[in-house]
Amino acid sequence: MRGVxxxxxxxxxxxxxxxxxxxxxxxxxxxxxxxxxxxxxxxxPLVPAGTRGENRLIRPGHTTAxxxxxxxxxxxxxxxxETWREDGQDCTVYLSTVTxxxxx
Amino acid sequence: xxxxxxxxxxxxALDMLGTRGLTTTTHVLKLALFTNAITPDPDASAANSAxxxxxxxxxxxxxxxxxxxxxxxxxxxxxxxxxxxxxxLDATDPVSGTNAxxxxxxxxxxxxTQASPVTNQGLSLHNFGADTGITNGTYTAAISANxxxxxxx
Numbered sequence: 001m002r003g004v005x006x007x008x009x010x011x012x013x014x015x016x017x018x019x020x021x022x023x024x025x026x027x028x029x030x031x032x033x034x035x036x037x038x039x040x041x042x043x044x045p046l047v048p049a050g051t052r053g054e055n056r057l058i059r060p061g062h063t064t065a066x067x068x069x070x071x072x073x074x075x076x077x078x079x080x081x082e083t084w085r086e087d088g089q090d091c092t093v094y095l096s097t098v099t100x101x102x103x104x
Numbered sequence: 105x106x107x108x109x110x111x112x113x114x115x116x117a118l119d120m121l122g123t124r125g126l127t128t129t130t131h132v133l134k135l136a137l138f139t140n141a142i143t144p145d146p147d148a149s150a151a152n153s154a155x156x157x158x159x160x161x162x163x164x165x166x167x168x169x170x171x172x173x174x175x176x177x178x179x180x181x182x183x184x185x186x187x188x189x190x191x192x193l194d195a196t197d198p199v200s201g202t203n204a205x206x207x208x209x210x211x212x213x214x215x216x217t218q219a220s221p222v223t224n225q226g227l228s229l230h231n232f233g234a235d236t237g238i239t240n241g242t243y244t245a246a247i248s249a250n251x252x253x254x255x256x257x
Contacts, residue, residue: 043246060233070248079234088240097250098228
């Protein structure tokens with residue numbers, strides 16, 4: 001008896017950010033796909049094509065000014081991005097850079 | 105020619121962080137999440153900067169077994185890069201499982217599980233600036249293009 005290996009269908013991805021037309025196709029086993037989102041200027045997760053929802057930026061509180069936060073396309077600091085889906089919600093937190101000034 | 109400045113040589117900083125430091129295989133860094141109930145102190149002793157010591161007690165940790173483990177997610181792909189007057193520690197974005205539910209994560213402690221003599225000594229604290237969480241989703245810590253840690257020389 002001869003077995004036949006079935007190849008899973010590729011996974012199609014898209015971005016929920018308005019104005020971002022980025023799409024991607026990966027192996028079905030890939031569970032998380034980031035891309036550089038042009039409108040937001042940040043690394044943002046793609047979602048499986050056809051997913052309904054939206055991306056929402058979370059801004060850092062006023063007590064965190066000057067703490068190395070990442071900034072969006074307009075240069076405004078960001079804390080995180082929430083990706084709201086019909087069946088749940090993802091979060092991408094933007095890790096600040098800790099700077100050590102050895103000489104300056 | 106003249107002498108115009110004092111400085112640490114970039115190669116020395118690179119050596120401290122790299123050849124004898126964080127990117128060697130003897131160091132395993134993790135990112136653990138904590139709530140806003142803690143008061144981190146950059147001047148804390150080595151012992152009190154460690155995971156599950158000082159301010160970083162598990163009572164204030166945000167985690168979910170099987171998704172974002174207690175003790176944090178290992179940071180892979182540690183690499184150093186350099187440019188004019190800087191040395192930068194970069195890595196792959198730590199990510200949870202795909203069905204995680206977390207709430208109240210306000211900051212992340214990067215610590216070294218292989219540090220000596222203080223095991224799990226804290227390396228850096230990253231203030232998110234807002235409480236973060238997810239429901240039945242994926243939690244990703246996106247590392248800046250400027251790295252986790254950046255030393256200017």
